[in-house]
Amino acid sequence: MIDAMNRYLATLSDRFGDGWNRFWFTPSDPLPLCVLRVATGLMALYYILSHSADLVRWFGPHGLLPIETIDQLTGRTTDGLGVYRFSYLNYIDVPEALWTVHVLGGVIVLLYTVGLFSRITNILSLIVVLAYVHRAPMITGQFEPVLTMLLFYLCFARTGDYFAIDRFWKGRRASPANKPTVVPPIRSTMATIVRRLIQVHLVMLYLMMGLTKLAGETWWVGEAVWWLIAHSESRLVDLTFLHSAPYLLNLWTHAIVLFELSFGLLIWNRLARPLLLLIAIPMWILLALVTGLVSFGLIMLVANLVFLSPEQLRALLPVPGLEPEPAAA
Amino acid sequence: MKEPPRTTHDESDSQASAGFRTGASLLLCLHLFCVGIAVAANLAPSALMADLLRSRVLAPYLTYFNFDLDYTPYHLTHATIQDVDDRIEVLPAGSDADDPDQWIVLPDTGWRGSDRYKRYQRLAETLSFFAEQEDPAGRIAQSVAEHFLNAEELEPRQIRSRKHLLLQRVALSGSASQRDPDRPDLFRVPYAANVIVAGNRVEVIRVSEQAEVASPETP
DSSP: OHHHHHHHHHHHHHHHHHHHHHHHHSOBOSHHHHHHHHHHHHHHHHHHHTTSTTHHHHHSTTOSSOHHHHHHHHTOOTTSOSOOOOOGGGGOOSHHHHHHHHHHHHHHHHHHHTTSSHHHHHHHHHHHHHHHHHHSGGGOOSHHHHHHHHHHHHTTSOOOSSSSHHHHHHHHHHOTTOOOOOOOOEEBHHHHHHHHHHHHHHHHHHHHHHHHHTTSHHHHTTOHHHHHHTOTTTOSSOOGGGGGOHHHHHHHHHHHHHHHHHHHHHTTSTTHHHHHHHHHHHHHHHHHHHHOOHHHHHHHHHHHGGGSOHHHHHHHOOOTTOOOOOOOO | OOOOOOOOEEOGGGGOOHHHHHHHHHHHHHHHHHHHHHHHTSSSOOHHHHHHHHSTTTHHHHHHTTOOOTTOOTTOOOSSGGGSEEEEEEEETTOOTTOGGGSEEESOSSOTTSHHHHHHHHHHHHHHHTTTOHHHHHHHHHHHHHIIIIISOOOEEEEEEEEEOOOOGGGGGSOHHHHOTTOGGGEEEEEEEEEEEETTEEEEEEOOOGGGSOOOOOO
């Protein structure tokens, strides 16, 4: 009996270890992360630019949310302890200086998006985005945590190997005749680790979204979508005509929860994955229409790209000079 | 002669030594534990989760990198009084409080789908959320009043947050007045404060009439 248990535990440990190593440490092509870099960079650029119209209104002298108000609301003490929300915007409220750092931040994110000095601009872009988040955390929403999550993880990967100025310059330096040449991308363990981290974190978010919905009765009884539609000051389209189609509202409500829980559980299955990724598109678009949370829907679709394999991305993105991987021997 | 297509190759470290895998696995487990706590604590954290999130070990990491979701409503709605649209309204001095057109409403501009618009809604939500706590609510109201006085050169008389309750589905089958989403009875004022201006400084004094206070109803 004890021998059997020992053999079981040994087998469990070996299989778990093998699976863990395969999952996290098999070298892979960084192409998905490079695609994510571009998409995340565009979303980060949008985020920074969205502050432009009201930059001084929010953060300037006599702004709507001065530092003293933020300190009181977040519980930060006068010596800065207790709340770990560093932002260089905390020290700037002169309009000219605000605009200077704002434009600089936008330039940094733009450079990151086009893949110039991607390692450095990735880290700087994260610092820039976090500065806006932490300057006034109470006016952030569902969008910012997903954006910063992506920026954080991408810091650890080589995201300048595709669709990047870095790659172009690397090709020029690699050729003795200074003629641009194709530099083969490098499969790496870090690319796998980063991709898996994003996948696991995203799955946690999906599961959390589904489970927190079920903490309230309105999602169980199928009325939640109606309550979203009824937000007359948030919705993008008026779907109140659906009041006479309760079954449709019920179905839509249940479908959202079912999708989020299914995504969290079934996305790892290769057969289910394409279906879930396709269903995600109309799901997030429709949610954006009824809630007005357009950026949140977009960033979730961007994050979903992490589940596309390099082969699938090559089929979708026929970029000249992108060499296909050879078939496995 | 055309060169054969060059293919990807592995880095020297891509064979991932046992030492690297062990160290990386430890870090991965620690990180995923931290993130797992932060994500799981989104809606209703246990005392253990809340204390872990506030601990000096985890808080700097989770807070700075924005992993702590901090009550962000990923559930979208539970059809409670907190899950409605909020707005901040400012009444300029000399204006008629009973005339809705004379109130300045935030959000005052922008496409509803933009984050710019949403930020004003979230400011209003924050004011409504703190409505029962004099200090934070008063601080927000004071900041808004000071902004309008000093930055927009408009002397405010009153600041309030206003909740726009939601139409019940059955109301859509009723009369035209019942179907109107802007019916007066669909608005609640969880917080209102009169503004007193002294030079460039403002003070706010909460309006405490019962008629102005929101009742804890579901939408």
